[in-house]
Amino acid sequence: MDLIWNKAAETMKRADIEKLQLERLQHIVKYCYENVPFYTKKLDEAGVKPEMIKTLEDIKLIPLTTKEDLRDNYPFGMLAVPQNKIVRIHASSGTTGNPTVVGYTQKDIDVWAEDMARLVYAVGANSDTVVQICFGYGLFTGALGLHYGLEKVGASVIPASSGNTEKQLKLMRDFGTNCLVSTPSYALYLAEKSKELGFSMDEYKIRLGLLGSEGTTPEMRDQIEAAWGMFVTDNYGMSEIGGPGMSGECMERNGLHINEDHFLCEIINSQTLEVLGEGEVGEMVVTTLTKEGMPLLRYRTKDITRITYEPCRCGRTTARMDKIKGRSDDMLKIRGVNVFPSQVESVLIGLDDIAPHYQLIVRREGFQDTLEVKVELLENVPLEKFSALEKIQRTVESKLQTVLGIKAKVTLAEPKSLERFQGKAKRILDLRNQ
Numbered sequence: 001m002d003l004i005w006n007k008a009a010e011t012m013k014r015a016d017i018e019k020l021q022l023e024r025l026q027h028i029v030k031y032c033y034e035n036v037p038f039y040t041k042k043l044d045e046a047g048v049k050p051e052m053i054k055t056l057e058d059i060k061l062i063p064l065t066t067k068e069d070l071r072d073n074y075p076f077g078m079l080a081v082p083q084n085k086i087v088r089i090h091a092s093s094g095t096t097g098n099p100t101v102v103g104y105t106q107k108d109i110d111v112w113a114e115d116m117a118r119l120v121y122a123v124g125a126n127s128d129t130v131v132q133i134c135f136g137y138g139l140f141t142g143a144l145g146l147h148y149g150l151e152k153v154g155a156s157v158i159p160a161s162s163g164n165t166e167k168q169l170k171l172m173r174d175f176g177t178n179c180l181v182s183t184p185s186y187a188l189y190l191a192e193k194s195k196e197l198g199f200s201m202d203e204y205k206i207r208l209g210l211l212g213s214e215g216t217t218p219e220m221r222d223q224i225e226a227a228w229g230m231f232v233t234d235n236y237g238m239s240e241i242g243g244p245g246m247s248g249e250c251m252e253r254n255g256l257h258i259n260e261d262h263f264l265c266e267i268i269n270s271q272t273l274e275v276l277g278e279g280e281v282g283e284m285v286v287t288t289l290t291k292e293g294m295p296l297l298r299y300r301t302k303d304i305t306r307i308t309y310e311p312c313r314c315g316r317t318t319a320r321m322d323k324i325k326g327r328s329d330d331m332l333k334i335r336g337v338n339v340f341p342s343q344v345e346s347v348l349i350g351l352d353d354i355a356p357h358y359q360l361i362v363r364r365e366g367f368q369d370t371l372e373v374k375v376e377l378l379e380n381v382p383l384e385k386f387s388a389l390e391k392i393q394r395t396v397e398s399k400l401q402t403v404l405g406i407k408a409k410v411t412l413a414e415p416k417s418l419e420r421f422q423g424k425a426k427r428i429l430d431l432r433n434q
């Protein structure tokens, strides 16, 4: 079956994509320069005039934009249009300081729905889909982003929002929900809770999981698929650039297709800021090519990935990014070694006796950083057998050491004792600066 929503946009020849991107880049740089005082100043200070953008390579002339720039211009300093052209406002929660705010014009909302429609249609969502959106409705972009895209392809949308897990499960059974939208960790928690409540998985019709907003290792994805008997795809985006809809997997699941007619992505070395080539791993930087409300030039995402421009077996020619490896600011530097939580996850999930719930605790002891990995035991593990527990602990420690290259202390937690999350999971507790 042909699962391409917008053939013209998704199967363009590379030369045509690049031509379109250059036209749009030239336009958006001029538009930002003329309408956002922050960019007028930033480009003037860098000695860059919009006319200097003659090729896609010239994007390097433009200074990078950071989350701090958005915070400094809180709440509406980055908008390129007057308030009466803004029809929606979202914001990212953030952990410290002001949230980052994003404003949309009607055209931005329409483009967003189109981008989302492409991604959900690519994995089979259509008018036969009954989808339950378990992302929080509100300032978070996840719920409304998926909502509009799914309505556009004709799906029946259940805006369940997040929380109240028992009720979510009831709705799924009663409404015959066949598609789930949530974070990967919540998808797993829903399955666990259903089992705990004594419902058989046969009572659910879930076949497709449009997951995102946090990473999943292939191992975690396998567990989620096995728990629900569903096909899971990964969707990526961030509130600053508009929310979900920037990229997502097709049925091949061989990278996330980028909606390149609306987003121009680069990979940089986050230390030297040098632009890297195709296939090289680094921090992704995004320029929104068509945003009216809050366009961003070369926004530093802090997300680590790489990009390929090889056409995909699915027939799309759009660039694909790898699943996010981690965030450059999530990356833990422990005794000089870079550790991504995703590496720990891929070790844990392959092991017997261990549940897919964990926490990383980093401490400074004297001048040394230490890593503790708290892992949760499965319910059938006999807790009274000390030697068996010791064996599990040693196995996990040795596997972690092989993969991470440093020693981590493993502590075993009782079944169901670690925190469960309804939104993004918080797995790292960094106590080094306390």
Ligand code: DLL
Pocket (backbone or CB within 6 Å): 092, 093, 141, 142, 143, 211, 212, 213, 214, 215, 216, 234, 235, 236, 237, 238, 239, 240, 243, 244, 245, 301, 303, 323, 324, 327
């Ligand atoms: O999480 C937007 C979104 C909603 C994407 C729903 C997909 C589905 P923020 O709350 O601003 O926006 O968080 C953005 O979350 O920079 C990544 O670090 C992380 N992230 C988002 N999607 C993925 C993913 C939304 N598929 C930040 N894999 C981003 C890994 C992801 N990390």
